[in-house]
Amino acid sequence: MDLWNLEPVTLAPELETLRGAVRAFLASENGRWEPRCDQWIGGWDASFSRRLGKRGWIGMAFPAQYGGSAAGALARFVVTEELLAAGAPVAAHWIADRQSGPGLLRFGTEEQKNAYLPGIARGEHFFAVGLSEPDTGSDLASVRTRATRVDGGWRISGTKVWTSGAHLAHTLVVLARTAPRTDARHAGLGQFLVDLPCAGVTIRPIRLLTGEHHFNEVVLDDAFVPDARVLGEPGSGWHQVTSELAMERSGPERILSTFPVLAEAAARYTGFGAVVARMWALRQMSLAVAGRLEAGAAPAVEAAAVKDLGTRFEGAVLDAVRQVVEPDPGSDDPLPRMLAEAVLHSPGFTLRGGTNEILRGVVAKELGVR
Ligand SMILES: Cc1cc2nc3c(=O)[nH]c(=O)nc-3n(C[C@H](O)[C@H](O)[C@H](O)COP(=O)(O)OP(=O)(O)OC[C@H]3O[C@@H](n4cnc5c(N)ncnc54)[C@H](O)[C@@H]3O)c2cc1C
Numbered sequence: 616m617d618l619w620n621l622e623p624v625t626l627a628p629e630l631e632t633l634r635g636a637v638r639a640f641l642a643s644e645n646g647r648w649e650p651r652c653d654q655w656i657g658g659w660d661a662s663f664s665r666r667l668g669k670r671g672w673i674g675m676a677f678p679a680q681y682g683g684s685a686a687g688a689l690a691r692f693v694v695t696e697e698l699l700a701a702g703a704p705v706a707a708h709w710i711a712d713r714q715s716g717p718g719l720l721r722f723g724t725e726e727q728k729n730a731y732l733p734g735i736a737r738g739e740h741f742f743a744v745g746l747s748e749p750d751t752g753s754d755l756a757s758v759r760t761r762a763t764r765v766d767g768g769w770r771i772s773g774t775k776v777w778t779s780g781a782h783l784a785h786t787l788v789v790l791a792r793t794a795p796r797t798d799a800r801h802a803g804l805g806q807f808l809v810d811l812p813c814a815g816v817t818i819r820p821i822r823l824l825t826g827e828h829h830f831n832e833v834v835l836d837d838a839f840v841p842d843a844r845v846l847g848e849p850g851s852g853w854h855q856v857t858s859e860l861a862m863e864r865s866g867p868e869r870i871l872s873t874f875p876v877l878a879e880a881a882a883r884y885t886g887f888g889a890v891v892a893r894m895w896a897l898r899q900m901s902l903a904v905a906g907r908l909e910a911g912a913a914p915a916v917e918a919a920a921v922k923d924l925g926t927r928f929e930g931a932v933l934d935a936v937r938q939v940v941e942p943d944p945g946s947d948d949p950l951p952r953m954l955a956e957a958v959l960h961s962p963g964f965t966l967r968g969g970t971n972e973i974l975r976g977v978v979a980k981e982l983g984v985r
Pocket residue numbers: 656743744745746747748750751752753754776777778779780830962963964966967968969970971972973976
């Protein structure tokens with residue numbers, strides 16, 4: 616088996632032309648938003664998402680019949696890395712574009728694809744993902760939220776936590792137990808498309824250290840989901856969710872969350888050569904993961920390793936910049952201001968999308984040493 620394949624990727628000239636177009640668009644946006652770190656988590660700006668959608672830069676993995684551009688994983692990589700590097704406000708459409716849309720493409724019914732994918736590609740329909748629970752983050756198979764079969768659909772009850780953007784999203788994808796837990800821990804799970812607002816669903820903020828309202832506690836109390844909004848097969852939720860997590864873990868946002876602060880610091884001070892070299896090596900590895908996705912492979916080991924290395928690097932960038940800049944949230948200068956916000960976001964870097972310990976477990980298992 617081909618367990619470790621990070622063949623270097625050379626981008627075709629038309630992808631560099633695409634990069635130029637994204638840079639020109641970002642330059643034309645001058646002044647409409649402030650570049651910040653971690654904008655794929657914190658920068659919710661529906662109008663920016665719509666402007667991107669108009670250019671065909673959301674849903675690049677979707678076929679044209681569902682409103683996408685079918686441009687492929689490498690083209691999407693180029694667009695997303697430019698948006699992240701610029702610190703653009705991409706959070707509103709991020710989850711829909713990265714994982715919910717591809718999940719619908721893979722497991723959704725024709726009706727669901729037609730209902731959701733064009734709106735995602737236009738940058739108008741946003742998604743949130745309800746996996747984690749108060750006692751369940753890393754050990755996802757132990758979710759307690761339960762879905763009970765009723766006439767015409769399912770009733771769902773349980774509590775989700777850390778649900779990014781649920782207060783603003785149009786649809787929440789809920790992982791729930793559809794059958795009692797047995798020794799086959801991964802059996803009996805299902806995914807449900809909960810269109811918001813929904814009777815029986817209460818969404819409350821959990822504030823970040825910065826005070827920002829990014830994620831939530833979501834309580835589902837007998838919320839009704841019709842059969843037409845079951846995603847895939849009840850019982851196959853584990854297989855579906857692990858395929859979704861591969862999309863969630865494999866992108867350049869796992870190395871570039873703090874790039875805007877690095878770019879600004881390196882423009883003003885010397886001494887960042889080692890950090891920039893490390894970033895470039897990780898970027899080439901992340902690009903290689905995109906190359907494998909483009910080739911139709913499922914590079915679980917490579918993506919997990921790059922995410923582990925990448926998210927630790929995101930924190931290392933802040934340590935390096937703090938050697939020369941004092942974080943100051945109230946500064947008029949964008950560099951200390953950006954740095955202060957990034958430092959307060961940094962505890963989440965190695966947690967979100969699966970902690971580094973869990974990722975190392977994935978690598979060990981695939982390599983057969985666990
Ligand atoms: C910014 C941010 C956004 C998020 N957004 C979402 C979202 O939109 N939707 C969603 O569902 N969740 C979201 N999460 C939750 C995230 O996925 C979980 O925090 C993460 O999976 C860890 O789960 P936990 O917090 O329950 O920690 P726990 O699972 O309790 O882990 C605590 C510690 O124990 C370690 N640990 C646990 N099990 C093992 C093991 N088997 N071996 C070794 N070490 C282990 C972990 O690595 C960690 O260090 C978000 C989190 C953050 C920080």
